[in-house]
Amino acid sequence: MNKLLLPLLLVFSISIFAQEEDHQFNQQNFNVGSTRVTKEDLYANTYLPDTTANAFYIYESGYSEIEDGREFNLFTNYEAKIKILNKEGYDEANITIPLYKGGSDKEKIHDLKATTYYLEGSTLKSTVLSESKIFTEENDKYEYIKFTFPDVKPGSVLVYSYQIETPYLFNFHTWWFQDDIPKAYSRYETEIPANYEYNIVKTGELELDQNDADIKKNCFYGGQSQNAGDCLTTIYAMQEIPAFIEEDYLTSKYNYISRIEYELKQITMLDGYERKYTKEWKDVDREFKTDKGIGKQLKKDRLVDELLPVDIASQDNDLDKAKAIYSFVRDNYKWNGNYGIFDEMNIKDLLDEHTGNISSVNVLLHNFYNNAGYTVYPVISATRNAGFPKKIIPVLSDFNYLFVLLEIDGKEYMLDATDEFVKFGQLPFRALNQYGRKLDFDTESSWIDIAPEEFSKVAYRDSLFVQEDGTSIVKSSQSFDGYHASSARRKISEASEDEQILKGLNFVRDSYQLIDLSYENEDDTSKELLVNYELKNISQKINDRIYLNPFTFVFWKENPFKLEERKYPIDFGYKDIYSSSILVEVPENYEIIEMPKQEMFALPNGAAKIQYITQKADDNHLFVRLRVIFSEAMYPSGYYPYLKEFMDKLVNIQNQSVIVLKEKIDNLAEN
Numbered sequence: 080m081n082k083l084l085l086p087l088l089l090v091f092s093i094s095i096f097a098q099e100e101d102h103q104f105n106q107q108n109f110n111v112g113s114t115r116v117t118k119e120d121l122y123a124n125t126y127l128p129d130t131t132a133n134a135f136y137i138y139e140s141g142y143s144e145i146e147d148g149r150e151f152n153l154f155t156n157y158e159a160k161i162k163i164l165n166k167e168g169y170d171e172a173n174i175t176i177p178l179y180k181g182g183s184d185k186e187k188i189h190d191l192k193a194t195t196y197y198l199e200g201s202t203l204k205s206t207v208l209s210e211s212k213i214f215t216e217e218n219d220k221y222e223y224i225k226f227t228f229p230d231v232k233p234g235s236v237l238v239y240s241y242q243i244e245t246p247y248l249f250n251f252h253t254w255w256f257q258d259d260i261p262k263a264y265s266r267y268e269t270e271i272p273a274n275y276e277y278n279i280v281k282t283g284e285l286e287l288d289q290n291d292a293d294i295k296k297n298c299f300y301g302g303q304s305q306n307a308g309d310c311l312t313t314i315y316a317m318q319e320i321p322a323f324i325e326e327d328y329l330t331s332k333y334n335y336i337s338r339i340e341y342e343l344k345q346i347t348m349l350d351g352y353e354r355k356y357t358k359e360w361k362d363v364d365r366e367f368k369t370d371k372g373i374g375k376q377l378k379k380d381r382l383v384d385e386l387l388p389v390d391i392a393s394q395d396n397d398l399d400k401a402k403a404i405y406s407f408v409r410d411n412y413k414w415n416g417n418y419g420i421f422d423e424m425n426i427k428d429l430l431d432e433h434t435g436n437i438s439s440v441n442v443l444l445h446n447f448y449n450n451a452g453y454t455v456y457p458v459i460s461a462t463r464n465a466g467f468p469k470k471i472i473p474v475l476s477d478f479n480y481l482f483v484l485l486e487i488d489g490k491e492y493m494l495d496a497t498d499e500f501v502k503f504g505q506l507p508f509r510a511l512n513q514y515g516r517k518l519d520f521d522t523e524s525s526w527i528d529i530a531p532e533e534f535s536k537v538a539y540r541d542s543l544f545v546q547e548d549g550t551s552i553v554k555s556s557q558s559f560d561g562y563h564a565s566s567a568r569r570k571i572s573e574a575s576e577d578e579q580i581l582k583g584l585n586f587v588r589d590s591y592q593l594i595d596l597s598y599e600n601e602d603d604t605s606k607e608l609l610v611n612y613e614l615k616n617i618s619q620k621i622n623d624r625i626y627l628n629p630f631t632f633v634f635w636k637e638n639p640f641k642l643e644e645r646k647y648p649i650d651f652g653y654k655d656i657y658s659s660s661i662l663v664e665v666p667e668n669y670e671i672i673e674m675p676k677q678e679m680f681a682l683p684n685g686a687a688k689i690q691y692i693t694q695k696a697d698d699n700h701l702f703v704r705l706r707v708i709f710s711e712a713m714y715p716s717g718y719y720p721y722l723k724e725f726m727d728k729l730v731n732i733q734n735q736s737v738i739v740l741k742e743k744i745d746n747l748a749e750n
Contacts, residue, residue: 376442648713
């Protein structure tokens with residue numbers, strides 16, 4: 080996903096919008112070259128690249144440079160022009176500008192201006208934002224500048240601009256090409272002194288329409304007595320930028336939303352001294368090893384001496400003992416709900432209070448294994464919603480999670496003792512975020528993949544007994560394994576009534592009424608969770624016919640994929656298998672005159688499959704089997720149209736399958 084930009088390598092130059100009046104955009108004459116509002120901007124009532132848009136950016140630009148000769152702060156000038164197409168787009172008139180607050184200094188905003196342009200008849204009108212309508216809110220880390228454009232109505236064009244001044248040069252300024260509404264054109268320019276070296280990274284699948292870099296001579300003065308230095312100038316631009324719309328089966332939008340990010344690598348001082356800001360992983364390993372947090376706590380093996388029960392401690396160091404240690408820690412030391420790996424942690428406090436954050440609980444698990452003589456490593460990572468940690472350079476703020484990697488007989492087990500519903504060797508779903516960093520202080524740390532090898536499974540085994548009056552009784556035996564089991568166990572523990580469990584675990588048809596519910600192994604994560612139902616269905620009889628959908632339980636009620644196009648992967652987190660086996664028994668005096676057709680469907684390369692089989696056993700029994708296999712945990716965005724069709728097939732099979740029963744002629748004659 081990430082593409083490292085080498086701005087010093089000038090690949091090509093595209094001249095975009097050299098003259099703002101002479102351009103057409105998708106046959107619409109918007110002024111995409113500046114914030115000047117034109118008649119075409121105001122008269123437009125749709126946006127052709129996305130006719131569903133309620134608002135969009137006609138134009139957006141930014142320019143960042145480091146002030147020379149004084150405090151060397153970073154200044155960014157921003158301006159934007161937004162078109163409101165209808166009332167549903169009014170939210171875009173609410174603007175929030177975050178300003179970071181550090182220890183002794185903070186970011187500042189200058190020259191904030193905002194104007195609403197609109198038409199009254201054919202007359203152009205405008206309303207300028209009053210300073211009294213600009214508000215400030217703040218928390219520990221940020222001050223938020225907020226305002227709402229005045230006199231907004233459908234067709235309005237909103238123009239605003241400001242300058243941000245910041246002393247924090249490490250991240251320079253992130254330029255977000257994508258937003259939750261489309262953009263016709265977005266452009267970002269920078270002027271960076273040559274002695275400031277940044278790693279510049281482009282994220283997202285959208286391609287740049289302009290990617291220019293050049294050297295500007297004598298642009299930067301380090302002081303009154305210094306000669307002028309050179310600067311690197313860059314221009315990045317995109318046009319026809321689609322809105323980023325979050326859909327199901329996404330880790331974090333920040334992994335994929337298109338943007339340009341900067342991280343300060345080093346500054347070369349005037350005397351030639353190189354001041355490094357970005358470290359290498361070997362430097363981080365060394366710091367971790369001596370750190371009073373993780374490094375120090377990982378060495379506190381003696382604190383766990385004699386804490387294990389004798390029946391566990393006396394076992395040989397095999398897999399059974401490892402599982403027993405895992406269960407002991409998970410059952411006796413609880414997670415307090417806090418993340419973070421650099422927050423203050425203290426194993427002694429955890430042992431006293433029996434509760435702590437993610438890091439402390441799993442460091443304790445590590446120490447139990449290490450004390451017992453197992454080969455074990457801590458792994459730092461990030462939760463799914465936090466985004467992927469950067470691999471190229473160490474950015475420790477990217478990490479908020481820690482778990483354990485245990486090696487036994489040549490096999491590796493990823494362990495996290497903070498979730499009572501996952502089994503040994505299974506990380507909580509929140510931790511399935513592609514990869515993590517295994518900390519090995521004796522040799523060298525390395526990246527490891529976080530990808531469950533086993534399939535998670537849901538299996539329904541139903542017996543459907545059809546009555547002469549058109550009602551039916553369903554007995555369903557269901558099994559859940561892997562991540563489906565951990566999710567189901569959590570729902571069972573949180574539910575207070577059987578109906579909540581039924582609707583929490585399954586998509587069940589509204590026409591069914593619950594008669595009985597029982598389950599097994601709800602507290603034993605080493606076994607499959609078993610759930611048994613008995614339900615009754617209302618009558619589906621019309622005249623001498625009974626119409627029946629054999630699927631009491633469906634895997635999906637509707638297709639979760641609804642976008643025309645999706646520019647980011649589909650991430651399920653794990654591979655899974657769904658199966659439904661149904662035996663339909665019809666009354667003796669009825670015959671089966673219509674049944675669903677069999678279907679087979681597969682994604683390219685067999686990445687997912689649907690097998691749907693209907694088979695008549697005898698005059699009164701029908702077998703229905705549906706098996707769905709997702710062979711990958713994550714699918715590239717190119718699979719999206721195929722997955723969309725795949726899910727349409729699956730939903731239609733379960734929602735539209737119909738068995739038709741007809742009363743036998745002899746029976747009708749007798750009546």
